[in-house]
Amino acid sequence: MRAVDVLLVLFQCYFMLMNVTVERCYCHDALKPGDARFLMPETLDFAQQHNPLFLSRPRWMQVATCISAYGFLPFYIIIGLAALLDRWASLRVPIMFFIGAKGYAIGFYHLMEFTSETPPPNLVPYFATELPYILSIVLVLMQLAKAGAAAQKVKAS
Template identity: 30%
Template sequence: MPDTTTNLPLRQRPIDIFFAVMFTIFIVTSCIADLLPTIGIDFSQPNGTFLVDSNYWYAHDADPLFMHPPVWMRIVTGLSAFVYLAFYLVLVPALLRGWNWIQLPAVIYATAISVITGVIVFGVEFFGEPEFQTQNPVKFLAFNLPYVLIPLLLLVRMRKPQPFTRRF
């Protein structure tokens, strides 16, 4: 028997508009921030280019682990620069158009990023090797907490079957 459930129109799903905006921002940050350490571009000193200078400013002020990433961190940024980026490019239209099939990939993504970023990266920044611990935890959290909280909120949003047929 075919499913005859009708999705709510986008104007009745403001939370999905919020998520679409946030994940569009994540697209930009994946391209700007995570691509550079993944492909090995040195941003330990500003050089007058936007990408290098913005990554230097962030790493210098908030995230020393990001400034000189070990191999495992380059794998984490590579996931963001390539795998998560591809997911965001699908997720944004799925949210706006109400494609219910995005539910399972969204749950997998939210779980993965929460563990990788939330546990591993935050753990090293706060409890790991002293040279990688952030000296400015408020700034680090201000920059990075949304990258864990927004996916967790998406996980809550996608908790029920046919997520676009009901309000959040």
């Protein structure tokens, strides 16, 4: 297994953890002091310091987080399996559709974050949490391109 695939498997595990913990909780309820569920005290602390828009929980962000929490998880599993089993070529189509949706979601999210009345005050911690999502898209696209090139070589020979 290549290092990039190991990294992608780890990223997908992280994303799934966020889906079933932070995102699921945020989908159904606002961040509030005293919430002792797994990762919620840390999420509240982070939002208070570095992401006031997330803390304010506008309706569009709640809905987007619900979609991510419940709709994106199966695709993280698919990408994890593609990386783990080197099945990039055979899983190319659903992964490409998902990467398109994920890219759009991340682009929209950052546009809204940085054009809101409360943009992130501290960019380093903000992007430290966002970077895995962005990097994952780039790495997945690289793996898909390699798989496509390998498939073309096989067809040509």
